[in-house]
Amino acid sequence: MGDIFIYNTLTQSKERFVTREQNKVYMYVCGITPYDALHVGHARTFTVFDVMRRYLEYRGYEVFHVQNITDIDDKIINRASELNISPGELVQRQIAEAEEDLCALGLLKPHVEPRVTEHIPEIIEMVSTLIEKGYAYQVDGDIYFDVSKFQRYGQLSKQDLSSLIAGARVEVDERLKNPLDFALWKAAKPGEPCWDSPWGKGRPGWHIECSAMSLKYLGSGFDIHGGALDLVFPHHENEIAQSEAYTGQSPFVRYWVHSGLVTVGGKKMAKSLGNFIRLRDALNEHGKDALRLAFLSVHYRSPMDYTDERIRQAKAALERISAFLATANSLMRHPAIGETKDELLAKLVSERERFVLSFHEAMEDDFNTAQAIGELFEFVKAANTLLVELLASPSNAAREEVARCVASLSEALRILGIDVQPAAAGFGEVERLIELLIDVRQRLRQKRDYELADMIRERMKELGIILEDTPAGTRWRRAT
RNA sequence: GGCGACGUAGCCAAGUGGCUAAGGCGGCGGACUGCAAAUCCGCUAUUCCCGGGUUCGAAUCCCGGCGUCGCCUCCA
Numbered sequence: 367m368g369d370i371f372i373y374n375t376l377t378q379s380k381e382r383f384v385t386r387e388q389n390k391v392y393m394y395v396c397g398i399t400p401y402d403a404l405h406v407g408h409a410r411t412f413t414v415f416d417v418m419r420r421y422l423e424y425r426g427y428e429v430f431h432v433q434n435i436t437d438i439d440d441k442i443i444n445r446a447s448e449l450n451i452s453p454g455e456l457v458q459r460q461i462a463e464a465e466e467d468l469c470a471l472g473l474l475k476p477h478v479e480p481r482v483t484e485h486i487p488e489i490i491e492m493v494s495t496l497i498e499k500g501y502a503y504q505v506d507g508d509i510y511f512d513v514s515k516f517q518r519y520g521q522l523s524k525q526d527l528s529s530l531i532a533g534a535r536v537e538v539d540e541r542l543k544n545p546l547d548f549a550l551w552k553a554a555k556p557g558e559p560c561w562d563s564p565w566g567k568g569r570p571g572w573h574i575e576c577s578a579m580s581l582k583y584l585g586s587g588f589d590i591h592g593g594a595l596d597l598v599f600p601h602h603e604n605e606i607a608q609s610e611a612y613t614g615q616s617p618f619v620r621y622w623v624h625s626g627l628v629t630v631g632g633k634k635m636a637k638s639l640g641n642f643i644r645l646r647d648a649l650n651e652h653g654k655d656a657l658r659l660a661f662l663s664v665h666y667r668s669p670m671d672y673t674d675e676r677i678r679q680a681k682a683a684l685e686r687i688s689a690f691l692a693t694a695n696s697l698m699r700h701p702a703i704g705e706t707k708d709e710l711l712a713k714l715v716s717e718r719e720r721f722v723l724s725f726h727e728a729m730e731d732d733f734n735t736a737q738a739i740g741e742l743f744e745f746v747k748a749a750n751t752l753l754v755e756l757l758a759s760p761s762n763a764a765r766e767e768v769a770r771c772v773a774s775l776s777e778a779l780r781i782l783g784i785d786v787q788p789a790a791a792g793f794g795e796v797e798r799l800i801e802l803l804i805d806v807r808q809r810l811r812q813k814r815d816y817e818l819a820d821m822i823r824e825r826m827k828e829l830g831i832i833l834e835d836t837p838a839g840t841r842w843r844r845a846t
Numbered sequence: 847g848g849c850g851a852c853g854u855a856g857c858c859a860a861g862u863g864g865c866u867a868a869g870g871c872g873g874c875g876g877a878c879u880g881c882a883a884a885u886c887c888g889c890u891a892u893u894c895c896c897g898g899g900u901u902c903g904a905a906u907c908c909c910g911g912c913g914u915c916g917c918c919u920c921c922a
Contacts, residue, residue: 378850396922404922411922441920520849523917529848530918572920594922598850601921625922626851632914636921663859663870669852669915679858679871686870689884728860737860740869747869750885754878816880823882834883841884 370425372590373667373732375598375622376522380732385589386620390428392584393419394619396576396593396601397433397479400460401442404467405642406657406672407628407635411594413658413783414625414666414733416473418590420781421729432583433476434576435461437483438569443558453559467645472654472783478583482575486561489570489578492612493550493563501611505541507553507566513546516607522622523599548604550574573604577618581609591619595627595667596634626669635672643672655784656681662735662782683743687775687786690746692834692843693753694772697760700838704759711767714752718771721745725778735782742778745771757838787844800831804840807833 370383385391395415398408419429437457446453469475482489493509496502501515513519513527520526531545539545549571554560560567580588586609593602602622609618627634630641648657660680664670721741728737749771756764779786803822810819823833830845 408922525849596921599917676858683870740860743869
């Protein structure tokens with residue numbers, strides 16, 4: 367397999383992926399602020415980075431994945447007071463809910479999920495150093511980062527200081543040296559959660575936690591820092607400034623990776639616009655696999671408009687894979703009764719090899735999952751054609767090759783984090799009853815009592831069991 | 847105003863200098879079937895928002911429009 371290329375926001379180009387340490391990837395993904403339910407936008411971002419991690423692991427890298435939880439911030443304080451509960455209570459509740467949702471989405475759990483409130487000493491140490499080095503200054507009980515001291519400010523968002531200032535839409539705080547200076551530490555207001563610091567009681571500003579925690583767990587110059595596109599400015603820009611100012615080392619991060627936003631009717635899905643779909647609702651309605659396939663069918667850096675139609679299309683596509691696996695299974699279970707033409711077998715082998723190759727070519731090229739999924743379906747189609755012929759006289763050689771096809775397909779699906787139920791899975795009581803009904807119906811069909819046979823098929827379909835009559839017998843699967 | 851994207855079939859979407867413009871969904875016609883379903887075959891973009899230019903050659907590069915979005919404020 368070839369080299370992996372990743373698009374780096376900092377250089378605006380695809381770069382060959384070279385890690386800091388051989389065979390190890392240190393990855394930080396900006397996580398959640400637990401003040402409200404997760405929505406589909408969060409889900410897309412985390413799915414994108416989940417697949418990057420899965421692919422890198424597949425390629426033999428040991429990935430160390432850190433994802434923060436910002437458990438103290440303005441939004442949490444405000445929401446808690448609206449709900450008349452303590453910030454701690456809100457955080458606890460929201461984290462529990464988010465963990466359920468993220469697990470249901472099939473995301474691999476990060477190795478460390480550091481919380482801001484458990485890293486106050488690290489943050490204070492960092493802020494103190496920034497003051498000592500002259501990058502930060504105190505105004506009343508607040509500490510601000512002086513962006514004019516950091517020459518590279520704006521390098522990530524491709525803005526220079528003057529145009530950023532010109533575009534500033536927020537009323538300028540007259541106490542600041544520069545309108546873009548941002549808070550590293552905020553003095554406590556009455557009733558707010560706070561910690562002791564050299565500057566009095568207070569709490570961390572928004573951006574500092576990610577710098578403090580990523581440096582703690584991953585060290586300066588780690589490999590991948592990810593998040594959605596809307597974090598480029600100011601969050602990640604500020605992280606670079608404060609981290610590089612603090613360590614005196616550059617780069618803070620080797621590859622900045624940003625995923626595109628989810629839109630609704632063309633407009634960004636956001637809490638503030640009120641146009642968000644809760645992840646929990648989407649998961650309940652469509653299941654994780656249709657959601658993941660829908661996300662991954664669009665290149666990760668492109669915007670994705672969320673519609674029910676799109677998810678429906680993904681579901682239908684999933685059924686295609688499911689049907690293929692069902693056909694493959696029935697062939698593998700079929701007793702070998704003949705010889706397979708070498709030519710036929712060779713064709714299947716070459717289709718499989720072509721698929722594996724092209725799937726990885728797509729993934730290597732900046733994780734082009736949309737392309738990779740296209741290759742997957744192309745393979746399914748080609749293999750289906752050959753399976754029809756193979757079914758005519760199943761041989762041992764054919765069954766072994768089909769098993770390899772299924773294995774290759776499953777491997778690709780595992781990288782995408784998509785589970786597809788083959789067909790009649792399970793051997794419980796329900797499955798036995800289904801088999802019994804199929805048997806009864808088969809006898810009715812032999813007696814040409816099609817009316818009753820069709821009724822059974824129709825009623826089972828209403829129960830979510832789909833029957834398909836094939837030359838090799840009746841096959842069933844659950845509707846997805 | 848500054849910066850960054852995007853515009854490919856009925857819908858979704860990959861492709862960013864050169865073989866027939868992937869793939870999925872949908873539709874139509876056919877094979878198979880008792881009928882269905884699934885599967886397969888054929889058709890469904892002579893052309894990639896529009897207008898110029900560069901080139902032997904452009905969906906792909908350049909210039910100019912039009913349209914949409916994001917960031918510059920909290921945001922995954």
